[in-house]
Amino acid sequence: MKKIKQITGIAALEGQWLRRRHFDEEVLAHVAERIKQSESTHTGELVLAVEAVMPKHEKHPHYRALEVYGRLRVWDTPLNSGVLLYLALDQRAIEIIADRGITASSAQWQQVCVRLQARLAKGDYIEGLLAAVDDIEQILQKHAPEGDHTADVLSNAPVLL
Secondary structure, eight states, X not given: OHHHHHXXXXXXXXXXXXXXXHOOHHHHHHHHHHHHHHHTTSSOEEEEEEESSOOTTOOOHHHHHHHHHHHTTTTOOTTSOEEEEEEETTTTEEEEEEOTTOOOOHXXXXXXXXXXXXXXHTTOHXXXXXXXXXXXXXXXXXXXXXXXXXXXXXXXXXXXX
């Protein structure tokens, strides 16, 4: 079914519709504020990127997340503590990319993705995203490098691609 949606273009329409329906200015501001609050407790720098439709040049969400990670310069933090939470709405995919300064395991990030995926599948977008930010905060409190956590290097505003 997923492949048929991709071929017919229905997935792209769904992605655009999901972004318009669930990611308005109020929701984005609320998520940005939660990210800002979260970052006051650790040295991690979280960036949320929401893409309605993945570009045709990249077929795999993980590789696209790596590309977005680089383009948004999430890696460009003094403590190598950037984390990207990437959502590809047309693919219904979630990826987390963390810089080398974060010592969390892949399994920990995968658990965040699985929980968020379950919330999104139920249509619980705002609360699901806020819970994911909270989950990431808990991981970063334990696995981000030591240092000044008052510096806010990367923007807290979610990025719509």
